[in-house]
Structure formats: structure tokens, C-alpha cells
Amino acid sequence: MTTAVHTHTSLRDHVGAPLDRPVTLAVVGAGARGAAYAELAAQWPERVRVVAVAEPRDAVREPFASRHGVPGENAVADWRELTARGRIADAVLIATLDADHLAPTAAFAEQGYDILLEKPIAPGEAESVAIGEAAARTGAMVAVCHVMRYTHYTRKVKELLPEIGEVVSVEHLEPIGAYHFAHSFVRGNWRRTDESSCTLLAKSCHDIDWLGHVIGRPVVRASSFGGLFHFRPENRPALATDRCLDCPLQDSCAYSATTLYRDGLRHGGTKRYFTRVMTAGTLTEEAVTEALAEGSYGRCVYACDNDAVDHQVVNLEYEGGATASFxxxxxxxxxxxxxxxxxxxxxxxxxxxxxxxxxxxxxxTTVVDTSLDGSSAAEGHAGGDENLIRSFVDALHQGRPELIRSGIGESVDSHRVVFAAEHARRTGTVVTL
Known part of the structure; x- marks a missing residue:
């Protein structure tokens, strides 16, 4: 017979014993991903409740706290203010910028929190391994937001794989999308590797992880080629200005910021997600125009301080001889x-x-329709976002750790493949893992 648990608790302490109350959740970083995950969690108030938020931007933190009923004393600018009070929740969602993952993850793990960590784990291999070690040392359950593992599509792929025999090779493409790339990797937070991480890690650690999840074997060798091909000053049209708002080419340029963000404001769809990010959630003509005139998202794509690669190929050899090209x-x-x-x-x-x-x-040929389209973040990763949050919440609420499909150990392993591939690209070598 199972018994209910009544105080802040960790999953490892009540395996098989459901809670008799909602899981309490703190959110560190209430930007696009943190807010999206919290909004999904809000669908199940009987199972999870957001009780704290740490977010440095007042204009983001205050509406978030109001939306989720977070008391004023638990809506703070710095996550250290939360850890200074001791443990105030069962679990924490960490969705800060990539470079800011290690310190809060280690601190919350030491206090006994279970953790849902946005990908990538960290910008470098040493920090990623350190987070894995912190989880092992403290016993904290750390799940990584590898949402592709949680889609119905992925589950069906794995279910159908035996029908084609033994996997020999894989060809996999991630079509980032021209305006998505311009937003995130030319104008946005992931435009510079020294401020975030390499493009392969920031955008495609999902894919490297997914390939390993599907193939089911460890990588033994990696090679890679690619670079920054197009978004460079020398490709700037002669009449282009530094900002799209006053550029004579704004209505004809494929990468026009005015077109992207005003389309998102006026017509919705996937572009609205990017408009919401560039205005920090304020969807008005005035906010969009101000951001275009003054913010980083209004810059010409040929006049930014970006160095993120815009194309890359990765070749992987798996244990046993199977190969993948990405x-x-x-x-x-x-x-x-x-x-x-x-x-x-x-x-x-x-x-x-x-x-x-x-x-x-x-x-x-047999055709299976998994019924959910739209694999981008703006579209919820084909149901992966919702299934990730549902799995994390249910694992903690029901005492079922087997629902977590993206634990820190296997996620560190797949990140190490990304770091090896990026090293191979930079050095022109084949890297043995």
C-alpha cells in the first residue's frame, strides 16, 4: 500500500507513491521557453503549481507572476534569492541562457530539487559533464528538454524500426528555416558562440540526441564540415542600411525584420512567436516599431556581430558499423x-x-500518419513540448521515474558527440570518442 507525501520531496524518495497534492515548481528564466513550459504545466493545476519565479526583467517577471499566481516574495530577479531561502518547491525548471545553466543547476541540486533543464545542458563539455556529476553526487533527478524524444512521431518510428531489419545508415536533415535562423542565430541570443554556444549545440543537439535514441548505439567516430556562408558583411546589398526600418530594400529582402515581425503581429501563425520574443511579449504596433528601431532584432542581417555557422554537415559512425549523415x-x-x-x-x-x-x-509501402505536424518551437515541437512537461510532472506526481526519457546521463553522452563533431569541423579532423 502506498502512502501520500506531504512536504517538499524528491522523486527518489517516493517512487511508486503518488503525492496527495500538486507538485510545486519554481521557474528560473521566464523567457520564451520558460514561459511556454510553465503555460503547459498550467493545464494541470491538480498535478502541478508554479510557486516561484526568478527572472531579471521586470517586464517579463511581473506578468509571469501574475499569470501563475506567484506570491510577491517568490517573484525575484535573481535565482540566488530563491536558493538563499532554502528549499521552497519540489522541482525547478531552469530555462536561463545557455551559459547560465551550471551554477543554478548545481545549487538547486544541492538543495534536493528535481530539475528540468532546458537544452543545451551547457555551452561546453566541461560544464556539461560537471552538471552530470552534480546530479550523480546529490542524487537529484535532472531531466533535459530533449523534446524530440517525447513526440508520438518518435515513439512510432522506434516501434516501426524492426520492420526494416537492422539499421545500416541514416540520412537526417534539420531545415532550420530562413527567418527562424535570421531571428535566433543572426540577430538573436544565439548569434555569437562566445556569448551562447555553437549552432550545432544550440539548435541541433536535439537531432544528434535523437539519432542516438533511434539508432540505439554509441557513436565511435565523428567528422564535420560547415561555416558561416551567407550572413556576412561582404554579402550586404549596396543600398542596405544598418536597420531594416529605414532600409529601401525592406519590402524585397528575404530577411527583412519589418516583414517578419509585423507579419507576426498582424497575421499570427508561427511568426507571432518570434514577434513575441523580440518585444518581450508586448504585441502592439508601437512595441514592434520601437524594437525595430532600437533593439537587436531590427538590425540588417549583414550588419550584425554574428559568427554562428549557417550550414553544417556531420557524419557519425556508431558502434557496430552503422552510420548517419546529418x-x-x-x-x-x-x-x-x-x-x-x-x-x-x-x-x-x-x-x-x-x-x-x-x-x-x-x-x-505502408504509411502511418502520427497526426501532429509542426516541429518548431513556435509550434510546440509536434507535441513534444507538451509531452515532455506531462511526463516530467507525472513522473514527480505519480512517483514514476520511468516516464523521464531524457535523463542527464544519456543527455551528457549525446552532448559529447556534439562537442566532438564541432571539434572535427574546426580542426578538419576525424574525432574518435
């Missing part, structure tokens, strides 16, 4: 990832929603 590129529509998996008895092709299985013997 392409990450900015120069696409914003659409689902595309994958072909080549097996000894057939081929599986997927586009993030539809899965086609071709059988060599019968020469027939």
Missing part, C-alpha cells in the same frame, strides 16, 4: 525535419508527421 541548414522553409533510415529489410522515411515503411520483399 545536415543542418538555414536555407530552407520553416518545416519539419526529414529522415531516411536504411535497413537490411527495408527503408523508413519520415517527415516529422508521416512515416513510410517500404518492405524489400513485398515491394509495398
Amino acid at each position: 545536415t543542418m541548414t538555414a536555407f530552407t522553409p520553416l518545416e519539419n525535419r526529414h529522415t531516411k533510415i536504411f535497413g537490411t529489410r527495408g527503408q523508413l522515411t519520415g517527415d516529422g508527421r508521416h512515416i513510410r515503411v517500404y518492405d524489400f520483399r513485398t515491394e509495398r
Whole structure:
């Protein structure tokens, strides 16, 4: 017979014993991802309740606290103010900028919190390993937001894989999308590797992790090529100005900030997500115009301080001889990832929603529709965001650690593959793991 738990507790202390109250959750970093995850959690008030937030921007923190009913004393600018009070929740969601993950994760782990950590774990291998070590030392359950593991599409791919025999090779494409790349990796927070992390880690650690999850074997060797091809000063059109707002080319340029953010404001859709980010959530003509005139998101893409690579290929060899080729590129529509998996008895092709299985013997193709489209963050990663939060909350509320599919140990391992691939790109070598 199981018993209820009544105080702040960790998952490891009540495995198999459901809580008789909602899980209490603190949020560190209430930007786009932190706010989105908290909003999903708000769907299940009987299972989880946001009780604290640490966010340095008043204009972001105050509406967040109001939305989730966070008491004033628990709505603070710095996460250290929360840790200074001792443990005030069961779990914490850490969604700060990439470079700011290690310190809060280690501090909250020491206080016994279970942790949901936005990807990437950290910008460098040493910090990523250190977070893994902090989890092992304290016994904290640390789950990483590798949302692709949690989609119905991924579960179905793994279910269907045996039908094509043994996996021999994989071809995988991440089409980042031209305006998404311009927003995040030319004008935005991930434009510089010294301020965030390399593009492969920031954008595609999902994909490297997903490939390992699907193939089910460790990587033994990696090579990579790529660079910053287009978003460079020498490619700037002759008439272009430093800001799109007063540029004579703003209505014809493929990367016009005025077009992107005003479309998002006026017409909604996926572009509204990016408009909301650039205005810190204020969706008005005045806020958009002010951000275009003064903020980083109003700059010409050829006049930014960016160095993030806009295209990269990665080749991986797995234990046992299977291989994978991965392409990450900015120069696409914003659409689902595309994958072909080549097996000894057939081929599986997927586009993030539809899965086609071709059988060599019968020469027939079976099509499965997983029913959810839209694999970008703006679209909830084809249900991955919601399933991640549901799994994390249910694991803690029901005492079921098996619901966590992206634990810190395996996530550190897949991050190490990313770091190896990036080292291979920078040095022109083949890296053995």
C-alpha cells in the first residue's frame, strides 16, 4: 500500500507513491521557453503549481507572476534569492541562457530539487559533464528538454524500426528555416558562440540526441564540415542600411525584420512567436516599431556581430558499423525535419508527421500518419513540448521515474558527440570518442 507525501520531496524518495497534492515548481528564466513550459504545466493545476519565479526583467517577471499566481516574495530577479531561502518547491525548471545553466543547476541540486533543464545542458563539455556529476553526487533527478524524444512521431518510428531489419545508415536533415535562423542565430541570443554556444549545440543537439535514441548505439567516430556562408558583411546589398526600418530594400529582402515581425503581429501563425520574443511579449504596433528601431532584432542581417555557422554537415559512425549523415541548414522553409533510415529489410522515411515503411520483399509501402505536424518551437515541437512537461510532472506526481526519457546521463553522452563533431569541423579532423 502506498502512502501520500506531504512536504517538499524528491522523486527518489517516493517512487511508486503518488503525492496527495500538486507538485510545486519554481521557474528560473521566464523567457520564451520558460514561459511556454510553465503555460503547459498550467493545464494541470491538480498535478502541478508554479510557486516561484526568478527572472531579471521586470517586464517579463511581473506578468509571469501574475499569470501563475506567484506570491510577491517568490517573484525575484535573481535565482540566488530563491536558493538563499532554502528549499521552497519540489522541482525547478531552469530555462536561463545557455551559459547560465551550471551554477543554478548545481545549487538547486544541492538543495534536493528535481530539475528540468532546458537544452543545451551547457555551452561546453566541461560544464556539461560537471552538471552530470552534480546530479550523480546529490542524487537529484535532472531531466533535459530533449523534446524530440517525447513526440508520438518518435515513439512510432522506434516501434516501426524492426520492420526494416537492422539499421545500416541514416540520412537526417534539420531545415532550420530562413527567418527562424535570421531571428535566433543572426540577430538573436544565439548569434555569437562566445556569448551562447555553437549552432550545432544550440539548435541541433536535439537531432544528434535523437539519432542516438533511434539508432540505439554509441557513436565511435565523428567528422564535420560547415561555416558561416551567407550572413556576412561582404554579402550586404549596396543600398542596405544598418536597420531594416529605414532600409529601401525592406519590402524585397528575404530577411527583412519589418516583414517578419509585423507579419507576426498582424497575421499570427508561427511568426507571432518570434514577434513575441523580440518585444518581450508586448504585441502592439508601437512595441514592434520601437524594437525595430532600437533593439537587436531590427538590425540588417549583414550588419550584425554574428559568427554562428549557417550550414553544417556531420557524419557519425556508431558502434557496430552503422552510420548517419546529418545536415543542418538555414536555407530552407520553416518545416519539419526529414529522415531516411536504411535497413537490411527495408527503408523508413519520415517527415516529422508521416512515416513510410517500404518492405524489400513485398515491394509495398505502408504509411502511418502520427497526426501532429509542426516541429518548431513556435509550434510546440509536434507535441513534444507538451509531452515532455506531462511526463516530467507525472513522473514527480505519480512517483514514476520511468516516464523521464531524457535523463542527464544519456543527455551528457549525446552532448559529447556534439562537442566532438564541432571539434572535427574546426580542426578538419576525424574525432574518435
